[in-house]
Amino acid sequence: MSGPLQRDVEAVGRIEAVPTILDVICRTTGMGFAAIARVTEDRWVACATLDHIGFGLRSGGELRVDTTICRDIHRSREPIVIDHVAEDAAYCGHPTPAMYGFQSYISVPIILRDGSFFGTLCAIDPRPARVNNTETIGMFRLFAALITTHLNAEAELGRAREELLQQRALSELREQFIAVLGHDLRNPVASVASGVRLLQRSVQDEAGRNILALMQSSIVRMGGLIDNLMDFARARLGGGLELEVSAERPLGPVLEHAVEELRAVHPGRAIEASIDIPGPVAVDQPRIAQLLSNLLGNALAHGTPGVPVRVGATARDGLFSLWVANGGAPIPQEARAGLFQPFFRGEGRPIAQGQGLGLGLYIVAEIARMHGGRMELASDETETRFTFLMPLPPAPRR
Structure with missing residues (x-):
């Protein structure tokens, strides 16, 4: 046996409650053989069994489906319950009990959430048994529903894993x-x-x-x-951005150079800079310059052309702050949550010439995160300001 039927047998085998279910059935009914069967139009395969009567059928074993009463259940989707075959008007002459040597029989369908027929939960014994009652049938239905729940969860987990891999x-x-x-x-x-x-x-x-x-x-x-x-x-890809943190060189000139590069690229735009960083700052200077360039590029792309773009940087009171502000319409509230996501442009925001791929702010957020800092946004009718904040280590005592 291989393929889908084998997978179904293995799925039932992974349900930890199955041995307990079969044991409770045998103890409660007094019947000697209980099983969970996978039943199709042309196959009957045992998924799990408990055999106290030497019936000889184990997990993976098969019966000819046309010799079983389960085929009738597959078609009707209704339980079949027999206390005593010899006294049952419908089954006293049925060939199946004679072939397999049982007098008592109970089997209920296992129906999956999508409505498909999986199989049956059944029990047999060569002696008569009092099983055709509300309590016993209710117990079988409850156990069948429990098995269905596990199989549905197994199927959903399998689909989720497959989708995740894809x-x-x-x-x-x-x-x-x-x-x-x-x-x-x-x-x-x-x-x-x-x-x-x-x-x-x-x-x-x-x-x-x-x-x-x-x-x-x-x-x-x-x-x-x-x-x-x-x-x-x-x-x-999982490695993250690489940082080379150093405080050997002053950071101010690096930021001023980044501003000058953007001024050269946009000679018609005014960029006002106020950079006040008297002491050393332990950062990856090229990355911080990239952060500033991306913020400036974003401000120049979305800001009002006649309004200067302003840049500020300070390092005092245990906090390094770098911000870029531009004029123009405020960023809609519903767009703010996705601004730092890759390829995000924002609903309703026009794509300005030279705006790029929508990766600039994502890279900004990654650089900030890798430095142990954070990005903040304030946007109203007056200005839109992006601010990078990073805690500074305490100054050494003298």
Whole structure:
């Protein structure tokens, strides 16, 4: 036996209550053989048995379904109960009791939640038994319902596992694709960047320089997109972003350089910066610069063009704070919960030119989390402000 029937037999075998159920049936009714059977139109397979009469049938054993009364139950979906075959008008001449040598018989259907017929819970004995009563039939129905509950749970768990494996496989494939894509894009972008730098040395006319400036801006933006793609793949593949924390160099100039890069890419936009970090801050400086660049890019994409984007950074009173604010319409309340999720743009928010893939804020949140900090959002009619807050270690005593 193999395939679905084998899996059904194994599923019943995993139900811990089955041996107790069969034992209680035999003790309560006085019958010597009890079983749970998987019954189809053409198969009768024992899933579990308790045999005190030497009937000789074990788990996995089969009977010809056309020689069993269970085939009638499969068709009618109603219990069949016989106290004494020899005195039963309907079954005294039936070939099945004579073939298998029993005088008492009870069998109730096991129906799954989806309405399909699984099999029967049954018992037989060569002696008559008083089983055709409300108490005994009720007990069998209760045990059949308990078995059904376990089988339904087993089936649902199996489907959940299969769906999880499929989703995991699709997720890994998608993330591997993104990682390969990001890696393969770096080489052509680097080649274009080298060509632009070479041309900048020889082009003298104003129109040519403007074109090269636009190309340089596109290269910077493309580099940011590739970085976000690679970081997304690293974060979702399980390893997480890598940090190299150091406080050897001052952080202020690193943040000011990140602001200058965005000013160069967006020469028509005003960016006001107030960076006040007198002492060392233990962070991964390139990652914090990336966090700031992503926040600035988001503010420039969604902020009102005529309103300056403002940047502030401080490190005092045991807290490092870095924030970016822009004017414009407030972020809808229903969109805020998903802002830091990958590929999220927000319901009803227009896709601005150069906005990117929707990974910027996700990478921001990951960088904040890896530093042991958090992101906060405040958005109203006046401004929208994203703030990165990170506790600072206490200063050493002197």
